[in-house]
Amino acid sequence: RSKVLLDIQQEYEGSIVSYPRKMPIAIKKAKGSIIEDVDGNLFIDFFSGCGVLNVGHCNDFVLEYVRNQQSELIHALDFPTENKMLLIQKILDHLPKDIRRDYKVSFGGPTGSDAVEAAIKLAKIKTGRDGIIAFTGGYHGMTSGALAVTSDTYFRNNITSLMPNVHFAPFSYPYRSVSDKDNEIDYFKNILTNSHSGIPKPAAILVEPIQGEGGNIVPEDGYLEELVRIARDNDVLVIFDEIQSGFFRTGSFLEFMNTKAVPDIITFSKGFGGIGFPISGLIYRREIEAWGPAAHIGTFRANQVSIAASRGALEFIEKYNVQEYTKKIGEYFIKKLYRLQEDFDFIGDVRGRGMMIGVEIVKDVLTKEPFPEFVTIFRDECFKRGLLFEVGGHYNNVIRFVPPLITTTKIVDAAIEILEEAITICTK
């Protein structure tokens, strides 16, 4: 049955389709961390709809919020509703106490890319400047502005009219950097402070505090703090893209709260939609408010069901202390992966925070030569045994785990067993 649906898709849906090419299933239903396909096969979902299903597929606690909301109000444009004001309040309440009064929340269109567009626009309006400094390996979306700040040229080839004045600085990549973070910081500092850099003063820097699609890369300690300090010293705004790292994925509400770096603008989406409802927006400092009234509009901003799902998910996370659980289960999982690394020469690096974990595959642990061909075969073997994950990274050689935060130890153990079996097959 899966095959029939995949064939129909191949024939009639635009060939832009991406994920089913790597994980060829037709999904029937899903609960928690488990997906069932139309043939009754079960899969462990460590992909989570690309880092969205933080509280698990079809979470019953959240569904209750959804059901109640959908019979009352679904579409309300940007009119105030109690539902929406409660979510704004909740988002602000989850920020650190000493800064929460300094921020506002605004909602964008339904996708992460919408939030990125809004953030860039706000920074430009506020500063009256045009440029953005983005980072190598960064992913921010597929709309014109968001694509312009996404580094992977695969997505940009032949598209010549992207937003101009974007420059890429190297992201801190502890596994591959030739020295500590100083090289990356020097490069960045040079752009902002050297009058011979050839790059006019930008409006903002835009950075993922942990790179997601770039390979779940946690930058070196102190790197983000240095970026923020240098940007502030030079009157440049700081945008953190927390679309993937946010909503407790890394064991804190937002990843910046695990650091001492405090951004001016934060983009959010993905997990904020509770159980997969579309939502996105900005959390930004009051003092940079620069929108004229109705200067940034859109029909599908903050759908009321998405908002209710978001509130439900936050309520669920608080009630069951999912934040602490994420840290524990993340540690449990990563320790098992470290153990695999000891026995398996191709694993160059295991890294991550909370339930955002990357495993980098290399031909040789000494040369660190990327081994994407192996990852493709390995992913297929895991898929056959019922484990789903995404592959990403600067060299397409990183296994990216972003499981639901509520994943049990039993499911982690089952996933590890599949990984071990696949390793045995692939190294025969």
Ligand code: PMP
């Ligand atoms: N920013 C980051 C960090 C992301 O991971 C993504 C999606 N992978 C986006 C932006 C774009 O979000 P969307 O696909 O919803 O447009």
